[in-house]
Amino acid sequence: MNGAQVRWGIIGTGNIARASFLPGLREAGGGVAAVVGSREGIRAEKFAGQHGVERGVEGYERVLEDRGIDAVYITLPNALHAAWTMRALAAGKTVLAEKPLCVSPEETQAVLAAAATASGRLWEAFVFPFQPQFERIAELLRDGAVGEIREIQSSFHFQVRSPANIRWSRELAGGALNDVGCYPVQLATLLFQSEVARAEASASWSPGGVDEAMQGFLAYQGGQALLFSCGMSRPYDTFTRIVGGEGEIRVRNPYHPQPGDPVQLRRGSMVTKERPTRDEHSFAAAIRHIHAVLRSEAEPRYLAQETAMQTALALEALRGAAQRGL
Ligand SMILES: NC(=O)c1ccc[n+]([C@@H]2O[C@H](COP(=O)([O-])OP(=O)(O)OC[C@H]3O[C@@H](n4cnc5c(N)ncnc54)[C@H](OP(=O)(O)O)[C@@H]3O)[C@@H](O)[C@H]2O)c1
Structure with missing residues (x-):
């Protein structure tokens, strides 16, 4: 320094x-x-x-x-x-x-x-793993609050209106998967700690040849699965469910949480709600x-050494699967 x-x-x-x-x-x-x-x-x-x-x-x-x-x-x-x-x-x-x-x-x-x-x-x-919301989710999972994690269902959509936005450029590696789909994949990398065994994906393509939206499925060697949907042409939506053998955690805003956003734990008839996000900017x-x-x-x-390769391999598998469906 x-x-x-x-x-x-x-x-x-x-x-x-x-x-x-x-x-x-x-x-x-x-x-x-x-x-x-x-x-x-x-x-x-x-x-x-x-x-x-x-x-x-x-x-x-x-x-x-x-x-x-x-x-x-x-x-x-x-x-x-x-x-x-x-x-x-x-x-x-x-x-x-x-x-x-x-x-x-x-x-x-x-x-x-x-x-x-x-x-x-x-x-x-x-930046989401550093925030109190993810720390609380990780703590609940470590404590066995939902049993063994089996599945993540996660969406991340928003609207990119300007045609000049870098996200519409194939040359600059834009597209929905790279921009927002990578968040559910990173969440699965962090929580499953397992390698991808199989990928399925379907995309819709912009006139410039980037994926405007993608729906996908990743099966992991540990037996878990990620189901996700991402895109650049729908109102903001990032709802996520982390489902275990004994219950589930529902997260309204997993990747850029705002104060007041709830984390809900559901186990049998028990439902508890917490709002762990502090009032500070997401990068702080x-x-x-x-x-x-x-x-x-x-x-x-x-x-980066801990997660980047696993996430890159998962993204590559999804790209390949979406291209095969063209
Ligand atoms: N972590 C997060 O929460 C988060 C949120 C949004 C975006 N991102 C990421 O941040 C990155 C930038 O996104 P952004 O929305 O800030 O993009 P942006 O406003 O378009 O900014 C990109 C910058 O890159 C530079 N640049 C260099 N070559 C360029 C080229 N050929 N075309 C356009 N710009 C070029 C430009 O700066 P100069 O012209 O001044 O050199 C430009 O200001 C992306 O990788 C995106 O995935 C992350």
Whole structure:
């Protein structure tokens, strides 16, 4: 670390950096947004001025060349995550890279190999496992509240209205599975801790050739199953059921919970409801954790190495299954 505060560099001037990462960084405390890099210098300076970043620079490389930067947040289109993550790791930075970390198992292997020998740590920006809601769900499951987990049913839909949005670009690895379907898959990776045995999927395709919506099924070697539905053309919906042999947990908003969102435990005739989500931005808990690790105050949790390959293999199996159905 370069001082008492973790000094962050941001690569890309995207919407999520403005709307989620920076408010989360402010709430987490212990870190500052020191520099933002853009393909356009003027855009970087404007973004820095408007959103409280110390300075803006032209070119992502300049963020990595800055020796005063401890950690880098990569908020680029999906097709660019892997290359910039590897460059950031090679520059000795700790990295928080947007999801999905990579767009194939081969890319994932290369990125994880780079992370294995790097001085910095690597996290993929699935921030929900760090939040109190997921911690409570994990605790209920550990305590056997629903018995052995058998199945997850999960949806994640929202509406992407602008045709210029990166999510509609095949070249940039857009599509519903990469954008939102990866959340149910990551949840299954975390909860099942098992490898995928079989995949089935059906997709509807945009004129530009990305999956606009996908419904899928993954069978895991441990005998569990994930049933999911995702898409970019329906109102927001992320309802999830985690079903065990003795009961189930129903979660209204599993991936971006708001205060007041319930977690419901149902076991026989017993139904209990809790609202574990705090009133803070979704990234705050993850960033607080990264700061604690960089200060040697905590052991790292949910590093990319723990889940990224299993999730990448599952996503690849689903892509293959959906393509076969064309
Ligand atoms: N973890 C979460 O909760 C969450 C939520 C939403 C999105 N995401 C992820 O965050 C990433 C960015 O999403 P976003 O909604 O912030 O996207 P966005 O607003 O379109 O931002 C993407 C940024 O990437 C840079 N870029 C580089 N090459 C580009 C190209 N060829 N076309 C367009 N932009 C390019 C641009 O910055 P410059 O032009 O300044 O270089 C742009 O501002 C995606 O991977 C997405 O999956 C994560």
